[in-house]
Amino acid sequence: MPTTPLTLDATDPPAPGGCCTPLVREAADPESARELARVFKALGDPTRIQLLSVVAAHDGGEACVCDLTEPVSLSQPTVSHHLKILVDAGLLTREQRGRWAYYSLVPGALARLATSLS
Amino acid sequence: MPTTPLTLDATDPPAPGGCCTPLVREAADPESARELARVFKALGDPTRIQLLSVVAAHDGGEACVCDLTEPVSLSQPTVSHHLKILVDAGLLTREQRGRWAYYSLVPGALARLATSLS
Numbered sequence: 001m002p003t004t005p006l007t008l009d010a011t012d013p014p015a016p017g018g019c020c021t022p023l024v025r026e027a028a029d030p031e032s033a034r035e036l037a038r039v040f041k042a043l044g045d046p047t048r049i050q051l052l053s054v055v056a057a058h059d060g061g062e063a064c065v066c067d068l069t070e071p072v073s074l075s076q077p078t079v080s081h082h083l084k085i086l087v088d089a090g091l092l093t094r095e096q097r098g099r100w101a102y103y104s105l106v107p108g109a110l111a112r113l114a115t116s117l118s
Numbered sequence: 119m120p121t122t123p124l125t126l127d128a129t130d131p132p133a134p135g136g137c138c139t140p141l142v143r144e145a146a147d148p149e150s151a152r153e154l155a156r157v158f159k160a161l162g163d164p165t166r167i168q169l170l171s172v173v174a175a176h177d178g179g180e181a182c183v184c185d186l187t188e189p190v191s192l193s194q195p196t197v198s199h200h201l202k203i204l205v206d207a208g209l210l211t212r213e214q215r216g217r218w219a220y221y222s223l224v225p226g227a228l229a230r231l232a233t234s235l236s
Binding site: 023026027028030032033034036037038040041042043044045046047048049050052053054056057071110111113114115117118 | 228
């Protein structure tokens with residue numbers, strides 16, 4: 001099976017949140033498949049989908065963890081656990097400012113994932 | 119939280135393989151989040167990513183289960199189990215022809231999923 005690069009352009013920064021090679025053009029090599037599956041697995045939970053979309057739709061594309069518990073009706077430790085999975089998958093960034101952690105979408109991460117599906 | 123419809127156009131057929139409302143425009147409602155998460159969960163496995171991409175890249179966009187065991191180096195029952203998850207998620211169709219089952223991508227399913235990410 002051909003080996004497809006994780007990014008199409010070697011000068012690009014690493015591609016958090018999924019690789020660029022469209023799935024439907026050529027068979028995915030095992031390494032690309034593992035990387036993509038890791039990101040999709042992070043999205044394979046309704047709470048994480050809601051959290052991601054609340055962060056993205058928030059003013060300035062950034063949300064405090066203190067604003068994320070109410071929309072999903074879960075405790076802050078549970079919300080923080082789900083957010084960590086999204087951060088580890090390269091979909092969100094986390095910045096601690098004083099008492100609270102703030103989360104934003106990683107620029108381009110969802111677009112790259114969408115490219116892999118199209 | 120606003121309730122977003124699963125399809126943007128009520129005259130569209132049901133949208134297997136994910137809904138159409140972009141995640142980043144407005145916060146996903148629980149029902150849309152559940153539906154999307156179900157499809158992403160199906161994609162959250164490297165073997166299923168490889169199978170989907172082998173089917174998509176196959177001649178005519180269709181592959182016999184007998185052609186899918188070698189690319190992933192797994193037994194036919196295991197491959198059939200993974201394929202069933204992709205069929206149940208609305209990403210593949212299955213057609214039995216004589217001895218073998220044949221799998222194809224559901225037209226538009228990946229594109230709709232990509233739209234939800236963009």
